[in-house]
Amino acid sequence: MRTAHSVETVRTAERALMAELPPGTLMQRAAAGLAAACADLLGRRVYGARVTLLTGSGDNGGDALYAGARLARRGAGVTAVLTAPGRAHEGGLRALRAAGGRVVPADDGVRAVRRADLVVDGIVGIGGKGGLRPEAEALVLAAEDAGALIVAVDLPSGVDADTGEVRGAAVRADATVTFGAYKPGLLIDPAREYAGALRLVDIGLGPWLPAEPDVEAPQHADIARLLPYPAAESDKYRRGVIGIVAGSARYPGAAVLAVAGALSGGAGAVRYAGPAVDAVISRFPETLVTTGPPSKAGRVQAWVVGPGLGDGADARQALEDVLASDVPVLIDADGLRLLDPEAVRARAARTLITPHAGEAAVLLGVSREEVETQRLASVRALADRYGVTALLKGSTTLVADATGPVRANPTGTPWLATAGSGDVLSGLTGSLLAAGLPAIDAAAVGAYLHGLAARRLGTAPLTALGVAGALREVWRDVAEG
Incomplete structure (x- = not known):
C-alpha cells in the first residue's frame, strides 16, 4: 500500500x-537518495x-544543491540556476562549488537548461501554493x-x-523523488x-x-488479500447474491452490462429485477430474473x-424499494439523480454511491470544474x-468514508x-459487496480490477x-501475484 501524509504531518515528523x-x-539523506535516482535516470553514465539544478529558497533547493554536489564529484557537469538569488541554501551552494559545480542567476539559466541532459526541479517546496512565477516558468518551458x-x-x-490541485503553470516531471512519505497530491x-x-526515499x-495516513493507494498484494474466495462448504447463496435493478425500455443495455460486471465480482448468484429481462437472459442465462x-x-x-433506470415513476418506486432494504446498496447513474438524501x-445498512464528476457536482451543488x-x-x-461511502470516478478514482483515509x-x-x-x-463492485466486503473495500477492489481490465485491452478503443x-x-x- 502506498500511503500518503499531509504536509503538516510530514513536517511534524521531520x-x-x-x-x-x-x-x-x-x-x-534526502540528497543521497536524489542523487542516486538521478544517476539511475542517466543510465549510470554520470561522468x-x-x-x-533549478533551485529556489527552500529546503528542496538545498536538497538539489547537495545532490548536485554528489553528481559533480562523480564527473557530471553541474550548473545551479538560482531562481531566488540571495536566498539559496548556503551550505548547499558551498558544497556544489567545492565539488566543481557552477552557479548562475536565473537570467543566465535558459542556456544552461537547454544544454542539459537532466534538469532537477528544486524550485518550490511542499508548502508551495499556486503556479510558478514567470521567470521560473520560462526555465521549465526551456527544459x-x-x-x-x-x-x-x-x-x-x-x-x-x-490536494493535488494545479492552479497555474507547473513542472511536468519525468520522475519525482519524494522523501519520507508520499504526499497526497502525488497520488491524485x-x-x-x-x-x-x-x-520514495526512506529518510x-x-x-x-501516524499509523493512519490521509490517502492510500492499494497495490496488487493489497487487492489480492481482499478478494473473496469460496470455502469448501460454500454454495451460491453462501457466497452471496447480488441484486441488480437497472435498465429500461430505452436503455436495456445498461442492465446487460451491470449483470456482466456482477457475474465477475465474486458473488455466487445474480438476481435481476427490471424491464430488460429478455435482454439479460439472452446474454446471461445463469441470471435469476423477475x-x-x-x-x-x-x-x-x-x-x-440506477444504471439506465430512467427517471419515471417506476424508477422512483424501484429506488425507494431498494433503499428500504436492510442490506448494502450501491447507487449509480439515474439512481443518483433520483436520490433522496434523507x-x-x-x-x-451501508450505502455506496458511484458518481462521475458531473453527477458529483449536482450532488454537491458546485461546478463540474x-x-x-x-x-x-x-x-x-x-x-x-x-x-455514505463515495466512489468518485475519473482520471483518479477516489473512494472515501466519512472518516479514515x-x-x-x-x-x-x-x-x-x-x-x-x-x-x-457498478455490477462488479456490487457483487463484491454481496460477497461480504465492506463498502470501502468493495469500491477499492472494484475500481482496481476495472482499471486493470481496461489496461489489459491495450491502448486502443475498447467496449x-x-x-x-x-x-x-x-x-x-x-490473485496469483
Whole structure:
C-alpha cells in the first residue's frame, strides 16, 4: 500500500526526527537518495553528463544543491540556476562549488537548461501554493522544449502537495523523488500526471508518522488479500447474491452490462429485477430474473440500483424499494439523480454511491470544474454530506468514508471513458459487496480490477462489454501475484 501524509504531518515528523539527529543529517539523506535516482535516470553514465539544478529558497533547493554536489564529484557537469538569488541554501551552494559545480542567476539559466541532459526541479517546496512565477516558468518551458529529463524534488513545483490541485503553470516531471512519505497530491490527479514515475526515499520518518495516513493507494498484494474466495462448504447463496435493478425500455443495455460486471465480482448468484429481462437472459442465462418489484425478487446480500433506470415513476418506486432494504446498496447513474438524501442518511445498512464528476457536482451543488480540480475535497464532502461511502470516478478514482483515509485507485486508462463502462463497474463492485466486503473495500477492489481490465485491452478503443470480459483474467492475475 502506498500511503500518503499531509504536509503538516510530514513536517511534524521531520521536526521530531531532526531533534534526534546531528544538524543537516536529514537533508544529506534526502540528497543521497536524489542523487542516486538521478544517476539511475542517466543510465549510470554520470561522468560527462550535463545536469542543471533549478533551485529556489527552500529546503528542496538545498536538497538539489547537495545532490548536485554528489553528481559533480562523480564527473557530471553541474550548473545551479538560482531562481531566488540571495536566498539559496548556503551550505548547499558551498558544497556544489567545492565539488566543481557552477552557479548562475536565473537570467543566465535558459542556456544552461537547454544544454542539459537532466534538469532537477528544486524550485518550490511542499508548502508551495499556486503556479510558478514567470521567470521560473520560462526555465521549465526551456527544459521541456530541449527534451531534457526532468526530476522533481519531493513534488513538481507548482502543484499542491495536500490536494493535488494545479492552479497555474507547473513542472511536468519525468520522475519525482519524494522523501519520507508520499504526499497526497502525488497520488491524485491533476497533480499525479505532473509527477511522472514516483520514487520514495526512506529518510527515517516512519516511527514519527501516524499509523493512519490521509490517502492510500492499494497495490496488487493489497487487492489480492481482499478478494473473496469460496470455502469448501460454500454454495451460491453462501457466497452471496447480488441484486441488480437497472435498465429500461430505452436503455436495456445498461442492465446487460451491470449483470456482466456482477457475474465477475465474486458473488455466487445474480438476481435481476427490471424491464430488460429478455435482454439479460439472452446474454446471461445463469441470471435469476423477475419483472416484479425488487422487494419480491428473493433474498440478496446487496443491491445495485440506477444504471439506465430512467427517471419515471417506476424508477422512483424501484429506488425507494431498494433503499428500504436492510442490506448494502450501491447507487449509480439515474439512481443518483433520483436520490433522496434523507432516505439515504436514514438507512442502517451501508450505502455506496458511484458518481462521475458531473453527477458529483449536482450532488454537491458546485461546478463540474470544481469537482475535477478538487477531487480529494469533493469525495470527502460527498461521504460526509450523505453519510455514505463515495466512489468518485475519473482520471483518479477516489473512494472515501466519512472518516479514515481516502483510497486512490492507481489503475485505469483514458479509454475507459466510453459508454457503459460505469455500468460494468457498478455490477462488479456490487457483487463484491454481496460477497461480504465492506463498502470501502468493495469500491477499492472494484475500481482496481476495472482499471486493470481496461489496461489489459491495450491502448486502443475498447467496449464496456470487453472490459467485463477481461475481468476474470485480471482477477486471476491479481490473485496469483
